[in-house]
Amino acid sequence: MVKKVSLKDIAQRVGVSTALVSYVLSGNEEKGRVGKATAEKIRQAAEALNYQPNHIAKSLKTGKTNTIGLIVADISNPFFASIARGVEDEASRFGLTTIIGSSDESAEKLKKLVDVFVKRQVDGFIISPAEHSEETVSYILSLGIPICLIDRHFNSVKSSYVVTDNLESMRNAVTHLVQQGYKHIAYISYESNLRHMRDREAGFKEASREIKSEIFKIHYAKQHIELGDTIGEILAQDRVDAIVFATNTLSVAGLKYLRQHNVRIPKDMNVSCFDSSEVYDFFEHPITHVRQPIDQLAKASVNTVVELIKNPGQQVENRVLHSELVSGGQDADRAVPNR
Amino acid sequence: MVKKVSLKDIAQRVGVSTALVSYVLSGNEEKGRVGKATAEKIRQAAEALNYQPNHIAKSLKTGKTNTIGLIVADISNPFFASIARGVEDEASRFGLTTIIGSSDESAEKLKKLVDVFVKRQVDGFIISPAEHSEETVSYILSLGIPICLIDRHFNSVKSSYVVTDNLESMRNAVTHLVQQGYKHIAYISYESNLRHMRDREAGFKEASREIKSEIFKIHYAKQHIELGDTIGEILAQDRVDAIVFATNTLSVAGLKYLRQHNVRIPKDMNVSCFDSSEVYDFFEHPITHVRQPIDQLAKASVNTVVELIKNPGQQVENRVLHSELVSGGQDADRAVPNR
DNA sequence: CTGAAAGCGCTTACAG
DNA sequence: CTGAAAGCGCTTACAG
Numbered sequence A, B: 001m002v003k004k005v006s007l008k009d010i011a012q013r014v015g016v017s018t019a020l021v022s023y024v025l026s027g028n029e030e031k032g033r034v035g036k037a038t039a040e041k042i043r044q045a046a047e048a049l050n051y052q053p054n055h056i057a058k059s060l061k062t063g064k065t066n067t068i069g070l071i072v073a074d075i076s077n078p079f080f081a082s083i084a085r086g087v088e089d090e091a092s093r094f095g096l097t098t099i100i101g102s103s104d105e106s107a108e109k110l111k112k113l114v115d116v117f118v119k120r121q122v123d124g125f126i127i128s129p130a131e132h133s134e135e136t137v138s139y140i141l142s143l144g145i146p147i148c149l150i151d152r153h154f155n156s157v158k159s160s161y162v163v164t165d166n167l168e169s170m171r172n173a174v175t176h177l178v179q180q181g182y183k184h185i186a187y188i189s190y191e192s193n194l195r196h197m198r199d200r201e202a203g204f205k206e207a208s209r210e211i212k213s214e215i216f217k218i219h220y221a222k223q224h225i226e227l228g229d230t231i232g233e234i235l236a237q238d239r240v241d242a243i244v245f246a247t248n249t250l251s252v253a254g255l256k257y258l259r260q261h262n263v264r265i266p267k268d269m270n271v272s273c274f275d276s277s278e279v280y281d282f283f284e285h286p287i288t289h290v291r292q293p294i295d296q297l298a299k300a301s302v303n304t305v306v307e308l309i310k311n312p313g314q315q316v317e318n319r320v321l322h323s324e325l326v327s328g329g330q331d332a333d334r335a336v337p338n339r
Numbered sequence C, D: 001c002t003g004a005a006a007g008c009g010c011t012t013a014c015a016g
Helices: A007-014 A018-025 A036-048 A055-062 A078-093 A107-119 A134-142 A166-179 A195-207 A220-237 A248-260 A278-282 A294-310 B007-014 B018-025 B036-048 B055-062 B078-093 B107-119 B134-142 B166-179 B195-207 B220-237 B248-260 B278-282 B294-310
Strands: A067-072 A097-102 A124-127 A147-150 A160-164 A184-190 A212-218 A242-245 A270-274 A289-291 A318-321 A324-326 B067-072 B097-102 B124-127 B147-150 B160-164 B184-190 B212-218 B242-245 B270-274 B289-291 B318-321 B324-326
Touching: A007 A018, A007 A036, A018 A036, A055 B055, A067 A078, A067 A107, A078 A097, A078 A294, A078 B078, A078 B097, A097 A107, A097 B078, A097 B097, A107 A124, A107 A134, A124 A294, A134 A147, A147 A294, A160 A166, A160 A294, A166 A184, A166 A195, A166 A242, A166 A270, A166 A289, A166 A324, A184 A195, A184 A220, A184 A248, A195 A212, A212 A220, A220 A248, A242 A248, A248 A270, A248 A278, A248 B278, A278 B248, A278 B278, A294 A318, B007 B018, B007 B036, B018 B036, B067 B078, B067 B107, B078 B097, B078 B294, B097 B107, B107 B124, B107 B134, B124 B294, B134 B147, B147 B294, B160 B166, B160 B294, B166 B184, B166 B195, B166 B242, B166 B270, B166 B289, B166 B324, B184 B195, B184 B220, B184 B248, B195 B212, B212 B220, B220 B248, B242 B248, B248 B270, B248 B278, B294 B318
Parallel strands: A067 A097, A067 A124, A124 A147, A147 A160, A160 A318, A184 A212, A184 A242, A242 A270, A270 A289, B067 B097, B067 B124, B124 B147, B147 B160, B160 B318, B184 B212, B184 B242, B242 B270, B270 B289
Antiparallel strands: A289 A324, B289 B324
16 A cells, blocks of 8 residues: 555645645645745655545535435436436536435335445435325435436425436327327326426326327336236227336336337337337337426536535525427328428 | 434433444444443434434445446346346345445446545445456456456456356357257357456357357447348358347347348257347247346356455455346258257 | 544634 | 634543
8 A cells, every 4th residue: 555645745745734735735825825836845855755635534624525326217227327427527527526316216224224334424316206205205305405306206305316307208208199090099107295206197187188198007026917917908998009117227128028029119009208218219110208408407507516515505506498399100091281 | 414323412412432333333232341221221312313324434444445337338137237236135135335436348438437436435345347457456356346247257356246247148049049940140249358248259169169160259349330231141142040149238139130130040040049039939939039137247256246345354355156048939841959 | 432633624714 | 725623423442
């Protein structure tokens, strides 16, 4: 183990106090009103000794760790992996290191992660909250730790957040189907009270008002069974002409089911999906889907947290970003013009 | 901001020294030979005051941060996202927090991330190294910081590592094709000197000795153009009857190209892929592929690092795990029995 | 069984 | 322009 050089070593070498060294090396030369010649000598000594400041000591003194905690549902889910990448990149621009945790959509696990991160004294949180985790978010707020929710937020908790306009996104997606002439649309979502889920459902309802529609809800934990059953039922009834999937996991799993049962898209059944996925490229006709601005969500959340760290008394900041509807193919038999 | 309670607060309340409190609360009661009654009082006071130990102060004193740094090529790549999830879960079992960085396969970026993490005094590293980053790995070793490479390793640097047996994996995959009767196999890989890439190539060569074979190398950064060109050339020549993809990104991109050009698998062309992907489920016939033991890789790497942290003088530990060949369909016209 | 004290490596008023 | 000193919250020999 290489011996660490400290401020004291430099101070001794140059023959000044550690205070001076600290001022110079932390860029507060003006504040310490250090002499130019001295400052130069200090810098040279630091260079010569290959001085590496000790973050821990600094943190202990300043109370800042230059760390932010990111908590998502599951880092191995492509959507959150992309979010994580965006957060990591943006945070590093501010000299912030990101620590990551996966809640598996469990409020309890989320709370535990928050406890761990609070103990580690993260300077701020970016969280995609699980259902029923309002209390945990309030708790963070009560500690005065900056937090920005991402992807989802709560009505009852006044925290900063950055989300996609889920209602609008879903309304656009469904309107697109309606305008293509689809008459009976099924909506498949999770059993969830999370705001973003409710917004998507509201968007669906708004856009499907003039046609027939059915809504199906699946339990997150039991989706492997329930999704197949649900789609099977929809197909058996033979009334529905388009299915809307409310999330990326449902979209991919739903498409998989349809493909395995030789349902042709959009000929036998059209679909509209949420989020991007590489599986879409494996269909003959493009798959209509909502593309969320993942990178912007990530960057905006980091920026919000950075602002909150700088100005602790800051107003709550909310950003609602727009998504893009990537328009796919339509059933050629259905000669309704695309808008 | 809630006022933090410290050891001192508890000491005052109970009327003992902070030393006693520290011994009791850090579980070193025996060492401090603290009286039972006193210990109990201290614990109650800690409870009552909702004492949260300050990790930073502890770290400053002990030199341990209970943090490990994970560096992969790209956290948004599903393979590495899964690795990250596995590492995160296993690390948390040991009370370790994981900080993550993406190198984008750049030795320079990797070096920068290492510098940041070293400054943060991570207790250990888990790294999937980029090409030409031997020096950085040696540097970590020279600092005496525990490190375990994952997925890839270097011959020239004596560090612990956990990898899949890439040679064996690829040999099995290709042997499977040969045994099915394929006579002219193309191998598509990246231009790379990384050990795991060389091993896979060696496995391909071994297994394809008795048949015709061609090897194609693509530049990682230019894969979007070069992969299409390469496969296009292979198809135009019309000699090759099976393509082997050396990595997960190549597999997915390659399959995408084949699908878009209406090449039927395995009828027109069979393939063998590396790593799992959800896109495989979108083919009529199962796609043969090598399934790496991702979770075991992740867990083993954490365990190795934990061991190294505990016993700094530890021997280098290498683990080579076996993969599973998930056998896909074969061309029905080719009546060679499957082994 | 317990306390006083040094020290981890910084920062930052304060005094000169 | 510069130094001496306190202190962030712990841990840990050391002395009793």
